[in-house]
Amino acid sequence: MKPFSQAAENNKGPILDVLRDYLTAPGDLLEIGAGTGQHAVWLAPHFPQVLWTPTELPENLDGLSQWLADAPSDNLAEPLALDVEGDWPAQAYRYIFTANTFHIVSRPQVELCIRRVCETLLPDGRFLVYGPFNYHGTYTSDSNREFDLSLKARDIAMGIRDQEWVVERFAEHGRELIHDHAMPANNRILVFG
Numbered sequence: 001m002k003p004f005s006q007a008a009e010n011n012k013g014p015i016l017d018v019l020r021d022y023l024t025a026p027g028d029l030l031e032i033g034a035g036t037g038q039h040a041v042w043l044a045p046h047f048p049q050v051l052w053t054p055t056e057l058p059e060n061l062d063g064l065s066q067w068l069a070d071a072p073s074d075n076l077a078e079p080l081a082l083d084v085e086g087d088w089p090a091q092a093y094r095y096i097f098t099a100n101t102f103h104i105v106s107r108p109q110v111e112l113c114i115r116r117v118c119e120t121l122l123p124d125g126r127f128l129v130y131g132p133f134n135y136h137g138t139y140t141s142d143s144n145r146e147f148d149l150s151l152k153a154r155d156i157a158m159g160i161r162d163q164e165w166v167v168e169r170f171a172e173h174g175r176e177l178i179h180d181h182a183m184p185a186n187n188r189i190l191v192f193g
């Protein structure tokens with residue numbers, strides 16, 4: 001059966017509203033950890049000037065491919081297998097987007113992901129990450145605290161990252177935070193350039 005994420009259905013509209021401000025120039029977009037593909041199939045048709053390539057861990061590509069097959073779009077490319085710890089595409093991308101991955105992969109994997117994003121992004125490109133973040137080591141809501149504890153009970157390497165820590169990691173590669181958007185349900189979109 002096709003995988004389904006209710007969260008992706010709930011947040012795709014607010015994510016679209018923010019992406020409209022950034023995905024303005026024509027270019028290629030790489031999506032990391034695309035999950036079911038619900039974001040890709042819904043968002044890509046709103047940006048015909050952008051060629052959207054979703055990626056996932058090899059073991060999760062089947063579900064993603066089912067969503068893409070059911071909702072093909074001219075600007076939606078074949079999904080690629082991508083583990084942030086493995087090989088990344090050799091080409092440069094104008095946009096890299098990821099949703100709800102920085103609290104799933106471990107801190108070293110987030111650091112590696114940020115390094116690879118900075119290597120893969122065009123000099124004037126944009127990286128957008130959606131998800132929950134802490135500020136100055138503090139949860140932004142009780143629900144985020146409960147969510148973080150449930151993640152750590154599942155896998156101690158998981159957890160909500162500090163926004164400042166993420167910003168510092170990007171700064172190490174010469175990239176800066178352009179905007180930090182508040183999103184529904186205590187989530188954020190951080191935009192780096």
Ligand SMILES: C[S@@+](CC[C@H](N)C(=O)[O-])C[C@H]1O[C@@H](n2cnc3c(N)ncnc32)[C@H](O)[C@@H]1O
Pocket residue numbers: 005007008032033034035036039056057060082083084085098099100101104105109
């Ligand atoms: C919470 S899901 C988010 C899926 C989708 N982006 C969304 O917002 O609905 C996290 C995703 O990260 C992927 N993931 C986990 N470890 C990864 C890794 N090392 N490299 C790339 N993706 C990974 C998982 O397969 C999963 O689909």
